[in-house]
Amino acid sequence: MTDRDFNPLFGAGPEEIPLPAAPLVTVMYQVRFPEIVSIQQKPFIAGFQELVREDYPLLADERLKTVAFDQHVGTVAAADEVIWRFIDETATWRVTLTSTFLTLETRKYVSRADFIERLGKVVTALHRSLKPTHVTRMGMRYVDRVPLTEGFVFDGMLRTEMMAVSGTAIGNSMVHSVSEILCSVQEGQMLARWGMLPARGSHDPDVMPPIKEASWFLDLDTFADHQSSPVRFEADLIRDAAFGLAARSYAFFRWAVTRKFLETFGGVTG
Template identity: 40%
Template sequence: MVNFNPLTAPPPEEVPLEDAPLIRVIAQLRFPPILSIEKKDFVGSFQEAIRESYPILQPEQTQGFAFSPQGVVPIAPQVTWRFVDTLDNWNWRVSLASNFVALETTAYLSRRDFLKRLENILVALNESFKPASIERFGLRYIDRIVGQNFQDISSLVKPEIAGMVAVDFREHIRQTINESLFIIPDGGEQIVARWGAMPAGATFDPEAIEAVADPSWILDLDMSVSKNRDFHVDELMSEAQHFAERIYTFFRWAVEDDFLRRYGGKP
């Protein structure tokens, strides 16, 4: 158990979980628009650089909207190139649009594996489009607890995190979601932490957290920094390592040792 400040404490040694409840991990980099990314003739080199790991291309066109004095007005549709590892029920996906690139997985293996894949994506982006600067970089880990572990959640996480699900009348609670914003001392980064109980068939973020048939408890940790700066792969990878370690430190602070044991860990 981590009993000190999770925003400043050294990262604890990792405890591998054989049956980790991690349902999705996402890394996203936002940069000033590069319009050529929307044209298929310019995306070929990026596709070739990552095609061995993400061979299936599934382009999407999304319609955006903006607020103006005249009300809500449509803006030009945006093309997002989706590169996935399998045709159905993908485990890994790369998303590329004119102003962002993202890597996400529903089959997380290890920190080292994820960061290596992220580095390959950033190198491909640099070689294909050479973004001059970036605006935001973030990393997000989402855990979902279901079944008996959901029923026992008040004994698996710290009281500060259990909150309302620890009260005597918890069976009457249909939904309770908490959100806190933490600023990392002396770093400029922030962590948005969301946690709480969700009823069956519900979600507070359909893009990242699919609704499931059973009630569940979610722990969603999103660390990021929003700052205009030059694009450098090495610096971004150093940040990604730091983000992953800090998120893990927060996770270890939030859960009890019994949580780790339930999911196959040996604290």
């Protein structure tokens, strides 16, 4: 299978080629579940902490102000939502827990297998301690960024369809260009965003903090929505779904980039 004879949205994708210098900024997986109000209370999440504390020993909490408007009686209610953060000793891996979701994220991605193994441990701990019953959404997100430093030649790294007007005569004069598509995929849906950003520019500062150079980015959010028909919360199911969503994201990535891109970031293409 070559980079041009497969459908990146359906069916099998290409074999994974490790990129030792991959330009990944953030990788995250989120599983959402029906609200468990007790997660707001510190004593309730103690059991979960004990199960993940060896890998994520640092605990922090954030307070998010929420506002709810009841249109029937015309009242506004404000409340604080607690966001629990469990962080590893290197501060490069983080588990986020709220009353409606759990997220595993890293800025030091090693491999798909490593990420899925870590995810399996975390969702198993969640299932054993807090016992969510169903899943309403699962999503895998990969964010790549390539700084366009002086002397770096980005030409030829993307297939023609990804370049749009960047590949025309006006490309050298562009300051900002972002594309976005939402596609049906075999596992659910994929929101893909990519483009060129100016210095200190970011389409989402929470997952891609601004840098001093102009840059190119690719943000792939592949997800399965079960809101209308929740599925049972099972660690094996979540782990398998994560693997499929990750593989689908990788298929689109491989479709989007060229051999030059893979070679530039350390890939061995034979």
